[in-house]
Amino acid sequence: MREFEINIEALSPDVTLVSVAGWLDAHTFESMEKAIANLFKEGRVRLAVDLGNVEYISSAGAGVFIGTLTSGRAKGGDIVLMNPTSSVREVFDMLGLSQVFKFAYTPQEAVALLTRKPSGNLAPRKTRKNPKRAARKSAKSKRAARRR
Numbered sequence: 001m002r003e004f005e006i007n008i009e010a011l012s013p014d015v016t017l018v019s020v021a022g023w024l025d026a027h028t029f030e031s032m033e034k035a036i037a038n039l040f041k042e043g044r045v046r047l048a049v050d051l052g053n054v055e056y057i058s059s060a061g062a063g064v065f066i067g068t069l070t071s072g073r074a075k076g077g078d079i080v081l082m083n084p085t086s087s088v089r090e091v092f093d094m095l096g097l098s099q100v101f102k103f104a105y106t107p108q109e110a111v112a113l114l115t116r117k118p119s120g121n122l123a124p125r126k127t128r129k130n131p132k133r134a135a136r137k138s139a140k141s142k143r144a145a146r147r148r
Contacts, residue, residue: 002055004028006035011107015114016044021053024061032064045077048110052083057091065101078102080110 004022011017016039024032039047047068051057069079080102084092092098104110 002053004031005053006032008035008039011048012111012115015046015048015111017048017050017107017110019050019053023056024054024064025056025058026060029058029060029064032061033067036064036068040071040075040077045072045075046114047072047077047079048082048104048107048114049079050082051088052085054085054088057088059091059095062091062095062097066097069101078114080104080113082107082110 002022004024004027005020007019007021009017009019018035018039020032022028036047039045049065054061065079065081072079081092082104084103089098092101102113104113
């Protein structure tokens with residue numbers, strides 16, 4: 001079993017690489033939380049987390065990333081998970097988290113995902129009223145008014 005290790009370096013002026021190795025579980029997740037909390041205090045809120053050397057991750061370890069995603073986005077940042085091993089990816093799949101997180105396989109891909117500006121088509125869509133439904137509601141209202 002490899003000793004738990006966290007290394008931090010800048011990928012770009014806006015993106016920080018957090019490389020993790022070993023087991024991320026109930027015994028080590030607090031170290032991961034502290035490292036990320038310190039990054040957030042420094043204003044480093046766009047994180048690429050390299051999981052390529054993580055041998056095992058528990059639900060407690062995966063939970064660190066859920067909290068990171070929430071608090072990072074609240075601060076205008078985001079998180080991308082990089083190079084998950086098959087066993088780590090399986091845990092994310094089983095927990096339903098693969099649909100929540102973005103995954104990258106190169107540092108360049110992670111930087112691109114984390115620095116991409118939202119396009120205009122991501123704005124909330126205005127909902128159009130269904131004309132048939134509106135007509136039915138109108139007719140229903142008229143009938144109710146006549147009964148009174």
